[in-house]
Amino acid sequence: xxxxxxxxxxxxxxxxxxxxxxxxxxxxxxxxxxxxxxxxxxxxxxxxxxxxxxxxxxxxxxxxxxxxxxxxxxxxxxxxxxxxxxxxxxxxxxxxxxxxxxxxxxxxxxxxxxxxxxxxxxxxxxxxxxxxxxxxxxxxxxxxxxxxxxxxxxxxxxxxxxxxxxxxxxxxxxxxxxxxxxxxxxxxxxxxxxxxxxxxxxxxxxxxxxxxxxxxxxxxxxxxxxxxxxxxxxxxxxxxxxxxxxxxxxxxxxxxxxxxxxxxxxxxxxxxxxxxxxxxxxxxxxxxxxxxxxxxxxxxxxxxxxxxxxxxxxxxxxxxxxxxxxxxxxxxxxxxxxxxxxxxxxxxxxxxxxxxxxxxxxxxxxxxxxxxxxxxxxxxxxxxxxxxxxxxxxxxxxxxxxxxxxxxxxxxxxxxxxxxxxxxxxxxxxxxxxxxxxxxxxxxxxxxxxxxxxxxxxxxxxxxxxxxxxxxxxxxxxxxxxxxxxxxxxxxxxxxxxxxxxxxxxxxxxxxxxxxxxxxxxxxxxxxxxxxxxxxxxxxxxxxxxxxxxxxxxxx
Numbered sequence: 001x002x003x004x005x006x007x008x009x010x011x012x013x014x015x016x017x018x019x020x021x022x023x024x025x026x027x028x029x030x031x032x033x034x035x036x037x038x039x040x041x042x043x044x045x046x047x048x049x050x051x052x053x054x055x056x057x058x059x060x061x062x063x064x065x066x067x068x069x070x071x072x073x074x075x076x077x078x079x080x081x082x083x084x085x086x087x088x089x090x091x092x093x094x095x096x097x098x099x100x101x102x103x104x105x106x107x108x109x110x111x112x113x114x115x116x117x118x119x120x121x122x123x124x125x126x127x128x129x130x131x132x133x134x135x136x137x138x139x140x141x142x143x144x145x146x147x148x149x150x151x152x153x154x155x156x157x158x159x160x161x162x163x164x165x166x167x168x169x170x171x172x173x174x175x176x177x178x179x180x181x182x183x184x185x186x187x188x189x190x191x192x193x194x195x196x197x198x199x200x201x202x203x204x205x206x207x208x209x210x211x212x213x214x215x216x217x218x219x220x221x222x223x224x225x226x227x228x229x230x231x232x233x234x235x236x237x238x239x240x241x242x243x244x245x246x247x248x249x250x251x252x253x254x255x256x257x258x259x260x261x262x263x264x265x266x267x268x269x270x271x272x273x274x275x276x277x278x279x280x281x282x283x284x285x286x287x288x289x290x291x292x293x294x295x296x297x298x299x300x301x302x303x304x305x306x307x308x309x310x311x312x313x314x315x316x317x318x319x320x321x322x323x324x325x326x327x328x329x330x331x332x333x334x335x336x337x338x339x340x341x342x343x344x345x346x347x348x349x350x351x352x353x354x355x356x357x358x359x360x361x362x363x364x365x366x367x368x369x370x371x372x373x374x375x376x377x378x379x380x381x382x383x384x385x386x387x388x389x390x391x392x393x394x395x396x397x398x399x400x401x402x403x404x405x406x407x408x409x410x411x412x413x414x415x416x417x418x419x420x421x422x423x424x425x426x427x428x429x430x431x432x433x434x435x436x437x438x439x440x441x442x443x444x445x446x447x448x449x450x451x452x453x454x455x456x457x458x459x460x461x462x463x464x465x466x467x468x469x470x471x472x473x474x475x476x477x478x479x480x481x482x483x484x485x486x487x488x489x490x491x492x493x494x495x496x497x498x499x500x501x502x503x504x505x506x507x508x509x510x511x512x513x514x515x516x517x518x519x520x521x522x523x524x525x526x527x528x529x530x531x532x533x534x535x536x537x538x539x540x541x542x543x544x545x546x547x548x549x550x551x552x553x554x555x556x
Contacts, residue, residue, distance in 0.1 A: 111176045111200045115470055118209055129471055135481035137209055141488050142443065146481055149443075151452030153212035153253035154205055157219045158426060158458035159469055160197050166461055167423075173464050175200070190222040194237050202244045208473050212253040214301070214454050217288040218261060227280070231287055238291045245295065253299060253411070253452045254347060254383075255292030257285045260305035260355065268306045270327035271320035271360070278323065285331055293339050298450040299411065300335060301347040301383055302328070308356035321360055325374035332379045344450065347383040347410045350399075352392040354424055363392040364402045371408075381410025385456055386438065387417040387424050397437040404441045411451035412438070414480060428457040428476040433555045435483025436490060443487045453480060489554050496550045500543050 115130050122131040137147040164172030177200040178193070180186050187193050198220065205213060221237040224230040245251060259269035259281050267273055269281035292300050307324055309315040328346075336342045348371070350361045361367040364382055371377040382403045386396035396416075403409035416429040429435055442448055455476050459468045490497050507513060512529075515521050 106181075107199060109181070109199075111203055112207060112466060112470065114467060115207055117207065119207055119470070119474060130467070130474070132474060132478055132481070134478040134485070135474075141484055144447070146484060148449075149447060149484055150477075150480055151212060151253070151449060152208075152210045152477060152480075153214050153452050153454040154201070154208065154210055154473065155454055155456050156201055156213060156215040158456060159204060159473075160201050161219050162458045164461045164464065169461065172461050173459075176466055191233065191236065194221055194233075195240050198237065198241055198244060202250065204469065204473075205250060207470065208477070210473075211249045212251065212298075212452055212454075214253050214456075215255055216258040217255070217284065217291060218258040223262075227283065234287060234291060238294050242295055252292060252295050252297035253454055254301040255288055255295070255297050256301040256303060257281075257288035259284065259307075260303075265306055268308070268320070268356075269304065270324045271304075271307045273316075278327070282327065282330060285327075286334060289331070289335055289339060293341060297344070298452075299345050299347050299383075300331075300341075301349055301411075302331075303349040303351065304359060304361060305351070305354075306356050307361065308353070308359035310357045312358075321370070324360060325370075325376065328374075328376055328380065332376070336379075345381045345410050346379060347451075348380050349383040349385055349388070349413065350392070351385065351388040351424075354391065363389070363394060364399045364406070364408070368403075368406050368408055377408070380408075381451070382408045383411040383413060383451070383454075384409065385413035385415065386429060386434075387415045387426055388413075390417045391424060395437075396434065397441065400438055401441045404445045409442070409445070409448050409451070411448065412442070412453045413456035414438075414453045414476060415455070415457035426456060426458050427460070428455065428472045428479075430475045430479045432479055432482045432486060433551070435479045436486035436555055437551075439480070439483045439487040440490050443484070444491045486555055490551065497547060497554075500547050500550070504540065504542065 120131050121136040122128055122133065124133050126133050135146060135150075137145065139146050141149060160175070160177065162173065163178075177196045178187060181188065188196060201213065205211070217234055220241070221230070221234040224233055259265055264274075264277050264280060265272070267277070270278060272278055272281070289300055304324075307320075309317070309320070328348075332346060335344075335346055348361055348367055350363050350367045351359050352362045353359055360370065364384060367382060368377065371380055384396070384399045384403055386399075389396045389399040392399075400409065400412065414429050414435075415426045416431070416434065417423075417425050418427065429438075455473060457472070457476060459472050463472075489495060492498060508517070512521075516526075
């Protein structure tokens, strides 16, 4: 009756058996044929129209001396073909965790043994890769500590669950929390593995000195065979995370429901043409909201990766947008009225496309317009992701400035993309100039709590050492800390950059300008003034080169 642990092939997540596809099986079959030491057994392989391999065994030597060896080779080949014909599925064989594997489930195990208990601040001249050069949590900037300004958060999916796979390649990373513990041949069973990953997450946060984290429901807990089992798994892991949070200040910056990965969401969730999928998505969001509340989350986020269309001619765009609005209204009512979370914002994270051809929350302006169209602007704020901004053809600072101007900024996913790559690479932002421009609007608006800066960023596919996760977060936190100090200089009301900006708009600081801004002027009145004016309107220089030089002088 003891818990069970898988003892067959397991993928990089540690939770699902690996499948052998036809291309892989072709290579394996070729290797088996080449491996036959006696060269007595020969397999002729051919493909059926469905892409499967079938084998015809021909034994050319009937000598008893070779019989058993030929039989062994034939058996291996037969099992390979049988595996392929079964669709590459494997049935896990389990062993009790009460055996030697139990020692690997030690909750005190350490995943970063080479790193200090807490990453220290050593100053800008430090050459220690496991030390902060700019981020000093207690250092004050404009009367507030860096920690309070920046409110850093670690993303569970990109740190603990990132396996290095991409659209063109298999996983490259095997993190220690996903590997077999000492004395065990295989990783722990799914629920124990999920708890082990959670312990790794909390160790990472402790070392970075970060109190906030973000999660997708399906990333922290394994799926079950039914929705009820999946919910029970999530409940158990959430309670385990709550235990780890006890006695600390750690809590989620936000939680979210993963409404894009499972096959039934291929047409969308809230915008699916299937009412059954809409119902499933609603149930999943409710459960994710329950989990976020249980853990003391400060926000709840929506990212609709498939809330859009792939083929416009068969899409009822008006209906899908209306369904999305209704979905958000139901989520708002449950969050505010049932869970009593008023004052803890609901967030929407804009993205133009990928994986959808077109998403309905294309950018900040589009999403704000959607919310206002359906009278939801008072209930939702926007979580801006920098790499999403560049995919939409904007800079990250543009999206932040737009959200601030519309009084809708709720948070920042700090990352960046590669200008030579056309997809969402989610790299850590390390450019001090970019960070300074992004943070300028946030500093000017006096911060964005209860929002924060979530590192929705991952180590590159080729970075497979566990310490790479620390290096990446240290670099990202240092860049944002340096950007904060630079932004404080750039937005200084008495500074040169703000002086250039004031000069550009100085004509509005007049009786006429004030009258227009208050909505008390008329077109007839302004026409009269224009006709009475002497010559052409006076237009001053933009002085953009001067402003560029000022920024360069500050940024260095």
